[in-house]
Amino acid sequence: MFLLILILTLANCERELSENVEFTTFPTTGDIFTDNLVGLGSNFYFPYGPDANNPVGSKPTAWSVDTKEGHESASSMRIDVPKDTDPLGNYAGAILRIDGEGRDLSGYDALTFWAKGSQTGTIGEIGFGEDFGDNKYIATIRNVDLSTNWVKYIIPIPDPSKLINERGMLRYAVAGINGLGFTFWIDDLKFEKLGNIGQPQPAMANGKDLEEGNFVGNSFNLSGYGLTQTFNLSSGLNQTIIAAPMYFDFESSDIEVVRVSETGIVSIVGPGTAKITAAIAGVKAKGSLTISASGAFPLAPAPQESASNVISVFSDTYTNVPVDFHNGYWQPYQTTLGGETIIDGQNILNYTNFNFVGTQLTxxxxxxxxxxxxxDLLMLELPTDLLNIDLLITLRSADGSFQQNRIGSNYQLDSRAPIVYPASSLVANEWQSLKIPIRPTSETGLNKAAINIIIIENIKSSQIKTFYMDNMYFYK
Known part of the structure; x- marks a missing residue:
């Protein structure tokens, strides 16, 4: 009886608490820097350090407060972009993060600021939402042109209702101009309710309807699939923001085939076909991704070469040399998406929308x-006309010398790039192990003592758009 009374008492207490609960609210301050920093606390500045994409990192002393320059004031934030040979950092990049609880920014519709440069230049990336934590709501604009006069810039918020506890007030990354440094200033940095931002146009897959094959058990992140939100500003300019997956509501046409988490992780759970669509704040995104999933992924065969005779770049069988990246996203010409993924516990390289892609060694x-x-190369589909397969694999050294090798079409345009694997040998849905001879230096000019980049690319009118790679290594 005592136990029953205790249970009923606890149940009644819990019910009473849920009816009277008060949700935590956060400050709604919009100002970030207006003549001085506003409410960021004492530990707010975090420069980007070295990472896989940049072993040097940003210059930690690039940011400061300038008390002699400002927009209609006497102070501003000053960013001294270093030259690319500066030993302390080859670019300027950092986040400003609130030291403490976040802010409720749901009542604003844009981050705005005034900026000017010591000369005309470009801010590579600038935005908000990065906190070096979950980074849920990053929003970024790219290639912002700077003038030598003060200009106001507007970064619309993809969906303000999401920002009820945001700590990431600013993020930026800026490289020098032709290898040389310059300075730019930011002032009157704040979140505002402009009220004149309209015509939201969200997009995924860069507004295209993509179709891809995949396998049960695979997973990948939609963050690499062109997630954007475009608004029309009062100036008439259409401003496109690169938006984090958390701004989107994703939907799968068949959750028994494909499921998408709120963070944009796609999981292939069963065979069949499913179409992924998205929306932001109820506005349907242009573009989609249709996945045709077959059975279990056919893992690549394990290499048989002795580890003592191998220098491995990417393989679960060997110890790999350090790599900066397996997809440099080299703009503006590269379209290739994807990179490293894990399928059934094995590390794989998966590329889609392929035109060219590179692996850069640290x-x-x-x-x-x-x-x-x-x-090892796996193509899910081959063109009906095998003459439409023409791939070029280039081994490149740090001094720019290279060796080129062709895969596919049975003709040769350049004596430096002989056919090492004919199209007639390729089979859809089967791993092909390509063994490319490292030719004498006298034939190619390749400096074998300093190899740092491996590039694979479509050439001519090659129609290969999706493929998998594994077990990339040199051997003797």
């Missing part, structure tokens, strides 16, 4: 003693 390697470059 430090150049010496392959003088190696005789071959090996890579």
């Amino acid at each position: 430090e150049a390697i010496d392959i003088t003693a190696m005789t071959h470059y090996s890579v």
